[in-house]
Every structure is written in structure tokens, then in C-alpha cells.
């Protein structure tokens with residue numbers, strides 16, 4: 001297993017946000033976490049990448065217990081989060097944003113290779129490389145946020161609501177890109193409100209419900225599960 005979360009419990013002060021959840025992500029998979037607002041999905045991502053401290057439980061990355069590690073240490077190990085809301089550096093250009101995302105700024109050749117790789121996945125970013133990031137559309141900013149994370153060569157990319165606020169057409173585009181990144185060798189764990197779409201692209205899924213995992217299965221089975229459809233996929 002690339003990632004193994006065991007019996008994770010997270011409190012915010014006295015509020016129980018995650019109650020003894022366990023999940024796994026295998027090398028090469030796309031795994032989706034879905035479920036209603038406030039169910040704890042973002043908290044799970046934050047606990048995995050060291051942004052919130054669990055009360056109990058373990059997170060193992062490539063077999064190593066990473067509890068208590070700082071987010072930057074996890075980035076160095078290949079675990080990288082694209083948080084909700086596309087935080088790009090608005091006043092910098094697209095290209096500068098990508099350069100900022102990299103640790104290899106000192107090595108011009110490697111830096112250029114990484115940038116070319118990102119441009120090959122997101123040709124639009126190449127066209128817009130001199131444009132100020134703050135003037136990109138929301139969909140374009142999302143591409144840039146993902147592109148910047150790819151500059152860190154993650155083994156496991158965590159994505160919190162990559163399709164948030166995007167038009168239906170763009171939602172498709174973003175998921176196609178996620179698929180492409182995955183095919184290229186990056187494992188993906190993502191959170192999505194757009195549950196049906198996420199499950200159509202994912203290998204497996206976890207359905208969260210107020211701090212617990214209510215269902216877990218192959219994505220295909222979840223899409224066909226009557227209870228899941230009724231309660232979590234809008235009844236269709």
C-alpha cells in the first residue's frame with residue numbers, strides 16, 4: 001500500500017470531526033472520498049498531510065509511520081496536497097507560479113524538464129505562461145494549482161474539490177487531466193462534491209458520513225449501489 005490510514009480520530013477542540021476511520025490507497029490508483037458537507041473529507045486530507053494533528057490513529061506512507069511529520073517533510077517524501085480553492089500567487093505570472101512550486105530552481109535543466117512536463121499536460125498554461133495568475137479564469141487557476149503541485153513530482157497527489165466552482169464542461173476537462181496525470185504514474189486521492197463524476201473516474205471510493213466511513217467499494221459498485229445512489233448521488 002502506498003498510503004494506509006488506520007483508526008484515525010480527529011477533534012477540533014471538542015468537536016469530533018473524524019471518528020476512527022481507516023482507508024488505503026494502492027500505488028497507481030485514483031481513490032475518491034465523497035459525502036455531504038461537514039462529513040470530514042477535508043479533515044481526512046489535512047490529517048494525512050500533517051496539517052491537522054490526529055488525537056489517535058496512524059498514517060503510513062510507503063510503510064513508514066508519518067504521524068507528527070511536518071507538511072514540508074511529507075512533500076519531500078512525495079505527498080502533496082492541492083487544497084480547496086486554488087491558491088495561486090495572483091500577482092505572479094503562470095510561469096513564476098510553476099517555478100515557485102519547485103525545489104529544483106537551482107538546477108535550470110531539471111526545472112525546465114518539469115515545466116515542460118506540466119506544459120505537456122496543460123498546453124493552455126504554456127500559452128498563458130506570461131499572464132498574471134490572478135487574471136486566469138477559475139478553471140485555469142485550478143489547472144495552475146495542480147500544475148504547481150506536479151512541479152514537486154508527487155508520488156501521491158491529494159486533491160480537495162478540484163472541480164469546485166467550475167462549469168460542467170470544465171469539470172470534465174479537470175477530471176480528464178487528473179486521469180492523464182494518474183496514467184503518467186501519479187497516485188491520486190481526491191475529495192469531491194461532484195460525487196458521480198468522481199466515481200466515474202476513480203478506481204475505488206469511500207463515502208463519508210458525519211465523521212465515519214459509511215461505504216467503501218470499487219467505484220463501479222458504489223455507482224450501482226442503491227443505498228449510495230439514493231443518499232449520496234442525488235437518487236438517480
Ligand SMILES: Nc1ncnc2c1ncn2[C@@H]1O[C@H](COP(=O)(O)OP(=O)(O)OP(=O)(O)O)[C@@H](O)[C@H]1O
Nearest residue numbers: 012015016017035036037038039040041042043044
Ligand atoms: N478548523 C476547524 N475548527 C473547528 N471545526 C472545524 C475546523 N475545520 C473543520 N471543522 C469541523 O469539522 C467537521 C468536518 O469538516 P470538513 O471540512 O472536514 O468537512 P468536509 O467533509 O470537507 O465538508 P465540505 O464538503 O463542506 O468541504 C465539520 O463539522 C467542520 O465544521
Ligand SMILES: [Mg+2]
Nearest residue numbers: 041042043084
Ligand atoms: Mg471539504
